Amino acid sequence: MSITDTFVAVAEAHSAPTYHPLPVVVATADGAWMTDVEGRRYLDLLAGYSALNFGHCNRRLIEAAEAQLERVTLTSRAFHHDRFGAFCEQLAALCGMEMVLPMNTGAEAVESAVKTARKWGYRVKGVPAGRAKIVVAGNNFHGRTTTIISFSTDPAARADFGPYTPGFEIVPYGDLTAMRAAMTENTVAVLLEPIQGEAGVLVPPAGYLPAVRELTRERGVLFVADEIQSGLGRTGRTFACEHEGVVPDVYVLGKALGGGIVPVSAVVSSAEVLGVFRPGEHGSTFGGNPLACAVALEVIAMLRSGEYQARAAELGDRLHRELGALARTGRVTGVRGRGLWAGVDIHPGCGTGREVAEKLMDRGVLVKDTHGSTVRIAPPLVIGEEDLDWGLARLREVLGL
Incomplete structure (x- = not known):
């Protein structure tokens, strides 16, 4: 049994089954990236359902918390x-x-x-x-x-x-x-x-x-x-x-x-x-x-400062441009959202939302499915352009493009 499997088994044995998480066990995180207990890195395209708009372990926020803790x-x-x-x-x-x-x-x-x-x-x-x-x-x-x-x-x-x-x-x-x-x-x-x-x-x-x-x-x-x-x-x-x-x-x-x-x-x-x-x-x-x-x-x-809103708008345009291109291939049947937030409806021929999320996980990208066929994308607002492009490229791979 792997380290990941051990952590998952303990969690499933002793926690109420109110969630069906992907089988990844995060140990550390920084910015838009997370690392699991076995050292594998993942690009976070969920951001804690928008709780992590400013990224994991944002230094300004960590320092504010540390100062107050004292x-x-x-x-x-x-x-x-x-x-x-x-x-x-x-x-x-x-x-x-x-x-x-x-x-x-x-x-x-x-x-x-x-x-x-x-x-x-x-x-x-x-x-x-x-x-x-x-x-x-x-x-x-x-x-x-x-x-x-x-x-x-x-x-x-x-x-x-x-x-x-x-x-x-x-x-x-x-x-x-x-x-x-x-x-x-x-x-x-x-x-x-x-x-x-x-x-x-x-x-x-x-x-x-x-x-x-x-x-x-x-x-x-x-x-x-x-x-x-x-x-x-x-x-x-x-x-x-x-x-x-x-x-x-x-x-x-x-x-x-x-x-x-x-x-x-x-x-x-x-x-x-x-x-x-x-x-x-x-x-x-x-x-x-x-x-x-x-x-x-x-x-x-x-x-x-307006910096984060502007960044979400700019990178959001990039995100929706790329997702729009995916929709034109027919592998995606619908795209909705604003800024760095999107719902992507997956064509049934490419799998369920959960299956797409699992395939993305295998390629180092973490997203969340909802309502069967939809994948939600909501990266931290601090994500880099190259990282966003890399994550979207993995989505293209999963869709067979």
Whole structure:
């Protein structure tokens, strides 16, 4: 049995089988590259589902974390600490908002956004108690808590986890007519991913997001944008909503906000919206902890430079140009995405998405399949041009080109 097989066997014997990972065991990583326990190197074209936008072990972020580790790592929100105010102020400014509700994971942030929208609906909009409704889109992925999977349309996410949380109306993604019909006087929010990541990097029709923005204003409803995967530089802008000139009422952020070092998430909005909370109504022991704030402050500083957004836009053009060429061969039946983010639909004659991912792994490239035939590509924004080209060349090989 190889070293890799031994690690995999132990993991499979002692961890709940909630994932089906590729049989690679990573030991070290730097930038866009990872090395396994047997010394083989792999180009990372997944970037932790966008949690690693700035690459593995980014020195600026590591140094920020190390400096904070020597000072204080956790106080709980029972006390103030010297990084918290700056984190909230600077993240709010990056978003063009006023207030921040810090959490840890993306799912926690989505749950917090749901609670925020409901409380705003009762206290500000005047919806009768217990009747608040939130409109969501089919094929969404916002997390895996019991409330969130209650408005999922993915059978794998929902099956055997009921009873489900009420209060959600599901409409087709991109269908404004259906969204308008689903809204009532008790609707408090529309919760959308500006680009649906888990669904296969689905980009909505042009004009859809601005129309949602206009509709929510017209109906007195909050527009909540889940930018956990799409935000913080991934698409070539700080936020994916910016591609269509849209500013939502609420941003939900996570993943890259922690720099791939610690889990950091947040709900960011106006004082009118987040100001509905009172002490004791919501919280998190680790949310906004000193270590998380120190890392996130460095992430915010990096994003303020615009360097990473510009790089994602430039390399994204290169990525989509090459993927478009693959589509013209017929081996790829569809390509979607923005910036350094793409969903690639593989022709059945070339294998399933999983089979393509396994063949790429054998050639030193790591990607993730989804929904059977689709491969997602989302490299760290720090990837070099030559490395990106090399990875795409391996994809051409796997497709027999």
